[in-house]
Amino acid sequence: MIRGAVVAALLLIACSGGSYRVVGTVIDFDGNLLSVNSFTVRADGNDYLFHPAAEIDSEFPLPHLRDHITSGDPVVVAYVVEGDRLVALSIGDG
Amino acid sequence: MKRSWFVLFMAVAGLAACQTGPPPPVVVIANSPGTLVPGDVRLLVGLLDAEGSPIGGEDLAATVRIYDPESNELVTTTQADFIWTVPNVRGLYVVRTSLDRPGIWGLAIEAGDMPATEPVGFVVADVAVVPVLGDVAPHSVTPTGSDFALSDISTDPEPLPRFYERSLHEVLGGGTPVVAVFSTPALCSTATCGPALDVVKDIAATDSESTFVHIEVYTNLDAQGARELELAPSVVEWGLPSEPWVFVMDGDGVIVASFEGALGSQELAEALVVAGS
Numbered sequence A: 001m002i003r004g005a006v007v008a009a010l011l012l013i014a015c016s017g018g019s020y021r022v023v024g025t026v027i028d029f030d031g032n033l034l035s036v037n038s039f040t041v042r043a044d045g046n047d048y049l050f051h052p053a054a055e056i057d058s059e060f061p062l063p064h065l066r067d068h069i070t071s072g073d074p075v076v077v078a079y080v081v082e083g084d085r086l087v088a089l090s091i092g093d094g
Numbered sequence B: 001m002k003r004s005w006f007v008l009f010m011a012v013a014g015l016a017a018c019q020t021g022p023p024p025p026v027v028v029i030a031n032s033p034g035t036l037v038p039g040d041v042r043l044l045v046g047l048l049d050a051e052g053s054p055i056g057g058e059d060l061a062a063t064v065r066i067y068d069p070e071s072n073e074l075v076t077t078t079q080a081d082f083i084w085t086v087p088n089v090r091g092l093y094v095v096r097t098s099l100d101r102p103g104i105w106g107l108a109i110e111a112g113d114m115p116a117t118e119p120v121g122f123v124v125a126d127v128a129v130v131p132v133l134g135d136v137a138p139h140s141v142t143p144t145g146s147d148f149a150l151s152d153i154s155t156d157p158e159p160l161p162r163f164y165e166r167s168l169h170e171v172l173g174g175g176t177p178v179v180a181v182f183s184t185p186a187l188c189s190t191a192t193c194g195p196a197l198d199v200v201k202d203i204a205a206t207d208s209e210s211t212f213v214h215i216e217v218y219t220n221l222d223a224q225g226a227r228e229l230e231l232a233p234s235v236v237e238w239g240l241p242s243e244p245w246v247f248v249m250d251g252d253g254v255i256v257a258s259f260e261g262a263l264g265s266q267e268l269a270e271a272l273v274v275a276g277s
Helices: A002-016 A062-071 B002-019 B196-204 B233-238 B265-276
Strands: A019-031 A036-043 A046-058 A075-082 A085-093 B026-029 B039-048 B062-067 B074-086 B090-099 B103-111 B120-124 B178-182 B211-215 B245-249 B255-260
Touching: A019 A046, A019 A062, A019 B026, A019 B039, A036 A062, A046 A062, A046 A075, A062 B039, A062 B074, B026 B103, B026 B120, B039 B062, B039 B103, B039 B255, B062 B090, B090 B103, B178 B196, B178 B233, B178 B265, B196 B211, B196 B245, B196 B265, B245 B265, B255 B265
Parallel strands: A046 A085, B178 B211
Antiparallel strands: A019 A036, A019 A075, A036 A046, A075 A085, B026 B039, B039 B090, B062 B074, B062 B103, B074 B090, B103 B120, B178 B245, B245 B255
């Protein structure tokens, strides 16, 4: 069901183009203390898997995102859709 | 006739609505990959509502069920303890159990009146990427206040000089318990944030016997981007994949407890009792 919701969300935003913004809770993190491959934010009942842009504008060192899983502090992510990927352009405390 | 059908439809719909309870929470296991190995484990479990907002609290009891990685059969049922990660705002459930082998174990949780979740998997590795219970702690050289200004070696806005008096390698195995805190307080940006270091400082205020050492995770937190960040040599030596971490060592320098991400005062106090015994 969650997967379906994600696909629906992806289709919705992929069809409309432009950049988007979501505020939610970090629930997964693939990376270490120096780099981040991807992270997942749950917002409005949907899961968003983000890949950070090479020049992502971040309020904090990106690896700090893992700490957000522990703290539950929300994040705000601005992103674009590139093919089937959500690419995070900026991130900060939500 | 049409009116009768409408009334009947509304009655059925109303009945269905009454019988629909809240959905089960979403489970988030916060432990880093590669940090859980067979033996005693400490799982950090977050709960979210359907929208994605954290839920939980000291008044929301949580029962946890652990499932075997091969048979998927129920192995144990235990109560989880709640700890605040942002005092009186948000927190996590701590699950302590013992797992006898590597594999993808299952965890389901039943909190309050909400229905139980389906089991979610978590990996118990063959070998940990971090030092584990029973290991002799790496004797890392860490910066001290005698060589540096505290502002150069700590981003804690209110550093305790006691935490920077001696290098980790000097105090480990010295006969008294040692608490090592790897953390970056500067990343704690909200007023309500309760970093691990504050919990340790509170305990240290009542413990004059143990030695406390704080180690910053990065040596250049003012770097322009994550790509330029450099890890402290001790963080590399300990293999830490995340921060913060708190380790408690006994007088022989053997690790008796470790805490990733968040810890409660009671947990740390209990670990120090073990370390000093």
